[in-house]
Amino acid sequence: xxxxGQVFTAQHNRSPVFLKAGLVKNxxxxxxxxxxxxxxxxxxxxxxxxxxKYFANIRGFIEFNNQSNSDKCLDFNEKERYTDDDLKVIIxxx
Numbered sequence: 001x002x003x004x005g006q007v008f009t010a011q012h013n014r015s016p017v018f019l020k021a022g023l024v025k026n027x028x029x030x031x032x033x034x035x036x037x038x039x040x041x042x043x044x045x046x047x048x049x050x051x052x053k054y055f056a057n058i059r060g061f062i063e064f065n066n067q068s069n070s071d072k073c074l075d076f077n078e079k080e081r082y083t084d085d086d087l088k089v090i091i092x093x094x
Contacts, residue, residue: 016065027065035065 018030027035037046038061055061082090 016027016030016033018024018033019027024030027033028039034046037044038048038051039058051058051061055064
């Protein structure tokens with residue numbers, strides 16, 4: 001089975017996208033995250049044993065999800081702006 005999702009595609013020292021985007025402050029607060037299911041003792045469809053391939057123990061999983069970093073979401077690099085006169089010069093030189 002091909003596993004996808006934030007836990008399975010996350011790189012070392014990377015916060016889940018919903019944290020970087022500022023949607024919530026903690027993984028446990030994000031409604032669509034499986035974070036709470038991994039920590040739950042209840043029977044769920046979440047494959048909790050799968051985490052063992054990525055983390056030595058549950059504490060490692062919790063620490064990974066709660067670490068801070070300087071990642072930014074939706075970085076924006078402003079494009080160069082031209083005046084009409086600038087564009088006339090550029091076009092006339094073509």
